[in-house]
Amino acid sequence: MATVEQAESMTETSKVETLGEEGVRRRDFIHIAAVSWAGVGAAAVALPLVNQMNPSADVRALASIEVDVSAIEPGQAIKTSWRKQPVFVRNLTPAEVAEANKVAIGSLRDPQTLAERTKPGKENWLVTLGVCTHLGCVPLGAAAGEVKGEFGGYFCPCHGSHYDTAGRIRKGPAPLNLEVPEFAFISDTVVKIG
Amino acid sequence: MSFPWANEYKPQHPVMQWVDERLPLPRFVYNAIGGGYPVPRNLNYFWNFGVLAGVALVIQIITGIILAMHYYASVDGAFNSVEHIMRDVNGGWFLRYAHMNGASFFFIVVYIHIFRGLYFGSYKAPREMIWLLGVVIFLLMMATAFMGYVLPWGQMSFWGAQVITGFFSAIPVVGEPLRQWLLGGFAPDQAALNRFFSLHYLLPFVILGVVILHVWALHIPGSSNPTGVEVKTESDTVPFHPYYTAKDGFGLGVFLTIFVLVTFFAPNMLGHPDNYIPANPLSTPAHIVPEWYFWPFYAILRAFTVDFLFIPAKLLGVIAMFGSIALLFFLPWLDTSPVRSGNYRPLFKKFFWFGLIPCIIILAICGVKPAEGKWILLGQLAGAYYFAHFLIILPIVSRIEKTEALPNSITEAVTGQPAAA
Numbered sequence: 207m208a209t210v211e212q213a214e215s216m217t218e219t220s221k222v223e224t225l226g227e228e229g230v231r232r233r234d235f236i237h238i239a240a241v242s243w244a245g246v247g248a249a250a251v252a253l254p255l256v257n258q259m260n261p262s263a264d265v266r267a268l269a270s271i272e273v274d275v276s277a278i279e280p281g282q283a284i285k286t287s288w289r290k291q292p293v294f295v296r297n298l299t300p301a302e303v304a305e306a307n308k309v310a311i312g313s314l315r316d317p318q319t320l321a322e323r324t325k326p327g328k329e330n331w332l333v334t335l336g337v338c339t340h341l342g343c344v345p346l347g348a349a350a351g352e353v354k355g356e357f358g359g360y361f362c363p364c365h366g367s368h369y370d371t372a373g374r375i376r377k378g379p380a381p382l383n384l385e386v387p388e389f390a391f392i393s394d395t396v397v398k399i400g
Numbered sequence: 401m402s403f404p405w406a407n408e409y410k411p412q413h414p415v416m417q418w419v420d421e422r423l424p425l426p427r428f429v430y431n432a433i434g435g436g437y438p439v440p441r442n443l444n445y446f447w448n449f450g451v452l453a454g455v456a457l458v459i460q461i462i463t464g465i466i467l468a469m470h471y472y473a474s475v476d477g478a479f480n481s482v483e484h485i486m487r488d489v490n491g492g493w494f495l496r497y498a499h500m501n502g503a504s505f506f507f508i509v510v511y512i513h514i515f516r517g518l519y520f521g522s523y524k525a526p527r528e529m530i531w532l533l534g535v536v537i538f539l540l541m542m543a544t545a546f547m548g549y550v551l552p553w554g555q556m557s558f559w560g561a562q563v564i565t566g567f568f569s570a571i572p573v574v575g576e577p578l579r580q581w582l583l584g585g586f587a588p589d590q591a592a593l594n595r596f597f598s599l600h601y602l603l604p605f606v607i608l609g610v611v612i613l614h615v616w617a618l619h620i621p622g623s624s625n626p627t628g629v630e631v632k633t634e635s636d637t638v639p640f641h642p643y644y645t646a647k648d649g650f651g652l653g654v655f656l657t658i659f660v661l662v663t664f665f666a667p668n669m670l671g672h673p674d675n676y677i678p679a680n681p682l683s684t685p686a687h688i689v690p691e692w693y694f695w696p697f698y699a700i701l702r703a704f705t706v707d708f709l710f711i712p713a714k715l716l717g718v719i720a721m722f723g724s725i726a727l728l729f730f731l732p733w734l735d736t737s738p739v740r741s742g743n744y745r746p747l748f749k750k751f752f753w754f755g756l757i758p759c760i761i762i763l764a765i766c767g768v769k770p771a772e773g774k775w776i777l778l779g780q781l782a783g784a785y786y787f788a789h790f791l792i793i794l795p796i797v798s799r800i801e802k803t804e805a806l807p808n809s810i811t812e813a814v815t816g817q818p819a820a821a
Contacts, residue, residue, distance in 0.1 A: 240649070247656075254491030258466055263488040 208388035227301040229293030270400030283348040289400045294348045316383045320372040323386050334373040338362040405634040407435045438637035439644055440625035442814050448651030449513040455507035462500040473592045473597035478553035479678045497667040503545050504670045505659050507693035521628055521740030526621045528732040533614040535728045540607045547600040554675035559688050561588040570715040585751050591800040627813045628740030636810035695719050695767030696760050699779040704772045727790050737798035751793055759785045
C-alpha cells in the first residue's frame with residue numbers, strides 16, 4: 207500500500223482532512239477492510255477446491271458390506287473386499303484361540319486381548335483388514351497354503367511383519383495390530399462389515 | 401521498456417533484496433503490475449477488461465484442472481462422469497458450473513476488451529503486435545471452448561463436434577481426408593473425444609503463454625488511453641499500483657459478483673438443455689446451435705446458400721467465417737486514420753455505434769434462429785455489412801473524415817490545464 211508515502215507527500219491541509227480524531231486515516235481503514243474481505247472470499251473459494259479431493263458420495267456409499275460366513279470351516283479364512291480394501295474373515299480353531307489367549311498382554315507391542323478384537327460368544331471369528339499396519343501391503347496367511355508367519359497368524363512379505371492368531375503384531379516393523387473394522391453379526395452366519 | 405520517470409524497485413526487506421539480486425522476479429512483477437509501471441491517468445472502466453480476462457483464464461485453468469481429476473474421456477463414461485461430478489464429488493456441481501459459466505464470462509470480458517480496442521483504436525501503431533497477439537488468443541480461445549464443449553459427450557457436444565469438424569470437409573480435395581484425420585474416424589468417437597480432451601487441457605496453457613507475450617508487447621509502448629494521445633510527461637501517468645490495482649480490484653469485485661450470481665442462481669441460463677441428453681450418433685437434435693459466443697460466426701457460416709463462381713456454398717460459408725476473424729489481423733493497416741480514439745472521430749463513431757455494433761447483434765440473433773426465411777436474408781445483409789465495415793468503410797472513413805481537435809496532452813484532457821513542464 208502506497209498510502210503512507212502519499213499521505214506524507216500531501217499538503218498539510220489535505221492531511222488534516224484525511225486524519226481522523228485518533229490519527230487513523232479513513233483510507234487505511236478502507237484498505238484493510240477491502241483486503242480482509244477479499245481474503246475471506248479467497249478462503250471461502252479455497253474450501254470447495256480442497257474438499258473436492260475428499261472421497262466422493264459414491265465412494266462413501268461403499269461403506270458397508272454383508273458377508274456370508276457359513277461356508278468357512280474352522281482353520282479356514284476368506285478374503286473379501288470392503289471400501290476397496292481386503293478384509294480377512296477367519297474361523298479360528300480352538301487351538302488357535304487358546305494360543306491367542308495364553309499370550310501375556312504386557313509383552314505385546316499393541317496390547318489387546320482376543321476378546322477385545324472379537325464379538326462375545328463368537329471369539330473364533332476374527333475379522334481384520336488385510337492391510338499391514340506398516341506400509342499397507344496385503345499379508346499372507348488367509349488363503350490355504352500361504353505362509354502364516356512365526357506366530358501362526360499372518361505374515362507380511364513386504365517387510366517381514368509377523369501377526370499372531372489374533373491378528374496382533376508380534377515381530378517386524380509394523381506398529382499396530384491388524385485393524386478390526388466395525389462389524390456385527392446380523393445373524394449366526396452373516397457378518398455386516400462397516 | 402518504460403517511461404524514464406517510472407519508479408525504480410527498491411526492496412525494503414533484506415530478504416527481498418537478496419532474492420532480487422539473484423533472481424529479479426520481484427522487480428519484474430513490480431515493473432509489470434506494480435508501482436514501476438506508469439499508466440495513463442485517464443483510463444476508464446473499459447480498461448479493466450484486460451485484467452478481468454486474465455482472471456477469467458485463471459479461473460478456467462484452476463476449475464479445469466480440478467474437473468480433470470474427476471472426468472474421464474470415454475464415450476461410455478464421459479457423460480456419466482460429468483453427472484458423477486454434479487452429484488457425487490464434494491462441491492463438484494459448483495466447480496463444473498463455475499467452469500461452464502466461466503467460459504461464457506471469459507468470452508463476455510474478452511468481447512468487451514476487443515470492442516474497447518476497436519473503438520479506442522488500440523490496434524494502431526505502435527500497438528499492432530498487441531492486437532495481433534490478441535487475435536491469436538481469441539482464435540485459441542474459440543478452439544479451446546469448442547473442444548471443452550465436446551467433452552461432456554451430450555447431444556450438443558456430439559453434434560457440435562460433427563458440424564465443426566465438418567467445416568474442414570468443405571476444403572476441396574483434401575477436405576474429407578483431413579476431417580477423418582482430425583477425428584481419427586468417420587464420425588466423432590472415442591479417438592476424437594480423447595484427443596479433444598488432451599488438447600482442451602493443453603491449449604489454455606498455450607493461451608497463457610500468448611497472454612504473457614500480449615502483456616510484454618503492451619509494456620513496450622505502455623497502455624493506450626481514451627484520448628488516444630500518447631503519454632508525454634510524468635503528469636500524464638500514475639503508477640499502476642495503487643491506482644489501477646485499486647480500480648481493477650473494484651472492477652473485479654463487480655465482475656465476480658455477477659459471475660457468482662449466474663453460477664449459483666442461473667447456472668444453465670447460457671447453456672443448452674439438449675446437452676443433458678447423452679450423445680446419440682443416430683439422431684440429430686431438431687435445432688442445433690453453438691454456444692452464444694459463436695452465434696455471429698455461425699450466422700456468417702450459414703449466410704451462403706448458393707454456389708458462386710464454381711465455388712460451392714459450403715466452402716464459401718467456411719471461408720467467410722474464418723475470414724471474418726482473419727480480417728482482424730489486417731485491421732491495423734485498414735484503418736489508416738492517425739487519430740486513435742473514436743471519441744475524436746465523428747464519422748467513425750457513427751459507423752461504430754450504428755453500423756458495426758447492430759450488425760454483430762443482428763448476426764448473433766440470426767445465428768441462434770433457425771436457418772430459414774427472413775433470418776437467412778437478415779444474416780446475409782448483416783454479414784455483408786460486417787465485411788464492408790472493415791474492408792471498405794474503415795479505409796474510406798480514414799481518408800475523408802475530418803477529425804476533431806485532440807487535446808495537447810492527457811493532463812490537459814483531464815485537468816483542462818496544460819501540463820507543467
